[in-house]
Amino acid sequence: MEGRGEAELGSLLEAARGVYRKAFGGDPEIAVSAPGRVNLIGEHTDYNQGFVLPMALQMGTVMVGSPRQDGIISIVTTAEEAEEPKSVQFPVPVEGSALKPGKPHWANYVKGVIQHYRAGPLPGFNVVIASNVPLGGGLSSSASLEVATHTFLQQLCPDDGDPVAKALVCQKAEHTFAMMPCGIMDQFISVMGKEGHALLIDCRSLKTRLVPLSDPNLVVLITNSNIRHTLTGSEYPTRRRQCEEAAKILGKASLREASMTDLEASRSLLSMEVYRRARHVIGEIDRTAKAAEALQSKEYEKFGQLMVESHNSLRDDYEVSCLELDELVTAALEIPGVYGSRMTGGGFGGCTVTLLESTAAEKVLTHIKEKYSRKATFYFSKPSDGAKVHLLP
Numbered sequence: 001m002e003g004r005g006e007a008e009l010g011s012l013l014e015a016a017r018g019v020y021r022k023a024f025g026g027d028p029e030i031a032v033s034a035p036g037r038v039n040l041i042g043e044h045t046d047y048n049q050g051f052v053l054p055m056a057l058q059m060g061t062v063m064v065g066s067p068r069q070d071g072i073i074s075i076v077t078t079a080e081e082a083e084e085p086k087s088v089q090f091p092v093p094v095e096g097s098a099l100k101p102g103k104p105h106w107a108n109y110v111k112g113v114i115q116h117y118r119a120g121p122l123p124g125f126n127v128v129i130a131s132n133v134p135l136g137g138g139l140s141s142s143a144s145l146e147v148a149t150h151t152f153l154q155q156l157c158p159d160d161g162d163p164v165a166k167a168l169v170c171q172k173a174e175h176t177f178a179m180m181p182c183g184i185m186d187q188f189i190s191v192m193g194k195e196g197h198a199l200l201i202d203c204r205s206l207k208t209r210l211v212p213l214s215d216p217n218l219v220v221l222i223t224n225s226n227i228r229h230t231l232t233g234s235e236y237p238t239r240r241r242q243c244e245e246a247a248k249i250l251g252k253a254s255l256r257e258a259s260m261t262d263l264e265a266s267r268s269l270l271s272m273e274v275y276r277r278a279r280h281v282i283g284e285i286d287r288t289a290k291a292a293e294a295l296q297s298k299e300y301e302k303f304g305q306l307m308v309e310s311h312n313s314l315r316d317d318y319e320v321s322c323l324e325l326d327e328l329v330t331a332a333l334e335i336p337g338v339y340g341s342r343m344t345g346g347g348f349g350g351c352t353v354t355l356l357e358s359t360a361a362e363k364v365l366t367h368i369k370e371k372y373s374r375k376a377t378f379y380f381s382k383p384s385d386g387a388k389v390h391l392l393p
């Protein structure tokens with residue numbers, strides 16, 4: 001079991017400082033962190049203008065560094081999984097010489113944020129990155145890296161501090177430098193997360209609402225299936241297209257505007273597959289709104305039921321689950337004290353999220369280990385704060 005918390009963020013900072021001293025000499029002047037996230041409910045709803053309900057994790061990415069006077073940016077990552085080389089150097093971009101994505105791929109997340117940063121001129125700087133969010137595990141190491149970078153730049157050259165603009169800059173970096181057309185959830189929660197709260201995000205208005213989740217008798221368990229099915233890569237764009245097609249046939253700007261009644265009225269105009277895709281999205285948007293209310297009023301049974309309905313809909317209608325995720329969810333639900341469990345993230349592997357009574361935790365781990373056909377990794381996390389600046393001694 002891995003329980004990575006505040007203490008570990010502290011040790012991550014210490015490790016990053018050690019690497020910094022070796023790489024650059026002297027002590028870093030600035031230290032920041034930004035968390036990874038898990039989505040409690042609201043899957044494949046973000047690009048349909050719907051609701052999502054993520055929470056920020058105790059796991060995160062830290063960056064320590066200092067400005068330098070020669071206009072050079074020098075970045076080192078300590079991530080073992082990141083491709084070589086683990087350090088890059090380039091001049092601060094100026095007008096007429098914009099940064100461009102390239103190799104190594106990991107540096108693109110940082111470069112993209114630098115390029116799209118809204119204040120300037122930026123000085124050069126040295127920085128070391130260290131993270132305890134698993135890379136590519138579906139807990140958004142990518143957004144935590146972008147948001148940590150942005151937070152670091154804000155210390156070098158302050159902008160207006162607008163959190164929404166900050167999240168959007170980070171999303172733009174992922175779109176244009178990492179070439180991943182992600183929604184807004186990951187960056188929003190990494191910027192705006194609050195200890196003891198989940199965050200309901202309306203992806204249409206970009207309005208957010210904190211929902212308390214600090215009951216000491218509850219725990220959120222994240223189970224990493226440690227599998228990622230490499231599909232053709234067309235699944236995500238295909239799902240997006242099917243949603244757009246459904247909205248168009250229903251005469252709506254997006255599926256957010258459509259009700260189940262609208263969908264049933266136009267059922268004969270849609271192919272069975274597109275109908276089922278739309279049924280997931282419309283149902284999931286409604287479930288997420290209801291789940292936020294249930295959490296607010298501490299109706300955990302109801303919240304858990306909505307999680308299970310979400311999983312079943314992702315499995316049967318949206319068809320983005322897989323055998324391994326189904327196994328993990330089924331095993332978790334067999335233990336008394338578990339309120340709900342579901343796949344989380346895009347699907348086809350990655351993690352499940354489970355809400356349970358803390359007293360059931362040990363039993364659930366033992367049971368999942370027994371039932372799962374592979375080796376899972378477990379993380380317990382409390383809802384944590386978004387990006388932070390740390391004072392260095």
Ligand code: ADP
Nearest residue numbers: 077079082106131135136137138139140141142
């Ligand atoms: P996820 O966001 O679910 O972890 P992604 O594929 O979106 O998965 O992002 C993972 C990628 O982000 C990594 O392959 C790497 O390029 C980059 N990345 C994340 N954290 C770090 C880090 N600490 N150092 C270097 N690169 C990182």
Ligand code: MG
Nearest residue numbers: 140141142143
């Ligand atoms: Mg990501």
